Amino acid sequence: MPINAATRYIALIGDPVEHSMTPVLQNAALDELGVNLRNVAFRVAPDQLREAVYGARALGILGLMVTIPHKEAVMEFCDEVDRFGELMGAVNLLHFSGTSIVGYNTDGYGASQSLADAGIPVKGSRILVIGAGGAGRCLAHRFCLDGAAQVALLNRTVSRAEAIRDEIRTKQGKTIHIGPLTPEGLETAMQTAQVVVNATSVGMYPHTDSSPVPAHLWRPDHIAFDIVYNPLETRFLADARKAGAVTVDGVGMLVYTNEKAIEICAGFHPSIDTMREACIQALHASTGQA
Numbered sequence: 548m549p550i551n552a553a554t555r556y557i558a559l560i561g562d563p564v565e566h567s568m569t570p571v572l573q574n575a576a577l578d579e580l581g582v583n584l585r586n587v588a589f590r591v592a593p594d595q596l597r598e599a600v601y602g603a604r605a606l607g608i609l610g611l612m613v614t615i616p617h618k619e620a621v622m623e624f625c626d627e628v629d630r631f632g633e634l635m636g637a638v639n640l641l642h643f644s645g646t647s648i649v650g651y652n653t654d655g656y657g658a659s660q661s662l663a664d665a666g667i668p669v670k671g672s673r674i675l676v677i678g679a680g681g682a683g684r685c686l687a688h689r690f691c692l693d694g695a696a697q698v699a700l701l702n703r704t705v706s707r708a709e710a711i712r713d714e715i716r717t718k719q720g721k722t723i724h725i726g727p728l729t730p731e732g733l734e735t736a737m738q739t740a741q742v743v744v745n746a747t748s749v750g751m752y753p754h755t756d757s758s759p760v761p762a763h764l765w766r767p768d769h770i771a772f773d774i775v776y777n778p779l780e781t782r783f784l785a786d787a788r789k790a791g792a793v794t795v796d797g798v799g800m801l802v803y804t805n806e807k808a809i810e811i812c813a814g815f816h817p818s819i820d821t822m823r824e825a826c827i828q829a830l831h832a833s834t835g836q837a
């Protein structure tokens with residue numbers, strides 16, 4: 548479908564955005580659907596954010612996906628914010644709906660969907676999250692909200708895990724277990740966990756030989772989920788697979804975030820498989836790794 552005067556857009560804003568997979572994923576799926584809709588990415592400096600948001604609305608852009616560093620700052624432009632956005636104090640999607648700007652936070656939604664696809668619903672599961680950076684915080688909140696039976700959080704810097712535990716207690720009234728990311732801490736936490744999630748950057752290309760989990764701690768009844776998606780099979784996942792565990796890679800999380808944005812902004816259901824394939828091809832082309 549060629550771009551013409553009737554083409555509509557979903558845009559991504561961030562600073563930087565040049566590395567983003569979003570346009571590649573979304574345009575592959577939109578092409579396949581044969582709809583006159585495109586995804587484009589714009590680098591927006593923090594001091595241009597207001598102009599960018601209102602300008603996008605004035606141009607008839609359907610919605611803005613929002614990435615670092617703007618996720619908190621765009622809250623001030625929202626007339627409404629969804630429940631997860633309120634919890635996180637940040638949104639990753641603005642939908643221009645009539646005269647309103649509705650903010651959504653779909654971060655972590657893709658993680659729960661990826662696990663559900665693998666036959667492991669978050670509800671009722673015992674989940675260990677390793678890493679208490681931005682992604683670890685989001686996943687700990689999301690898994691609590693989605694009804695996990697138990698959430699544990701280990702981090703190299705324990706104070707960051709403590710802050711997340713306190714925040715979840717205050718905002719959700721739920722208790723998570725926290726601890727240091729040490730061999731002993733992991734051994735204890737992995738004894739009770741069904742699902743083990745790597746939410747650190749350990750193992751990411753080009754440091755593909757590292758894993759936050761010593762190989763001998765994996766059991767065949769574990770489910771290993773790595774949100775690092777480059778390489779597709781990280782050391783963390785390879786070790787788990789060799790021990791007989793079920794593995795879930797990080798591409799699904801990325802893909803579902805994009806699927807949700809298209810659904811909210813345009814009402815279409817793009818193909819998950821097409822977006823996944825486009826993502827894997829783009830990763831392969833950029834690094835030769837995935």
Ligand SMILES: NC(=O)c1ccc[n+]([C@@H]2O[C@H](COP(=O)([O-])OP(=O)(O)OC[C@H]3O[C@@H](n4cnc5c(N)ncnc54)[C@H](OP(=O)(O)O)[C@@H]3O)[C@@H](O)[C@H]2O)c1
Nearest residue numbers: 678679680681682683703704746747748751774797800801
């Ligand atoms: N699949 C997806 O859609 C998706 C979405 C978001 C993020 N991600 C990936 O998730 C990863 C984390 O992202 P983020 O935004 O949370 O990053 P971040 O805020 O910078 O946090 C990094 C985390 O990794 C830990 N870490 C870094 N180096 C470590 C090491 N050598 N040993 C132990 N822990 C270490 C940090 O521990 P300290 O607190 O001790 O420094 C912290 O917990 C990135 O690789 C990112 O690409 C994937």
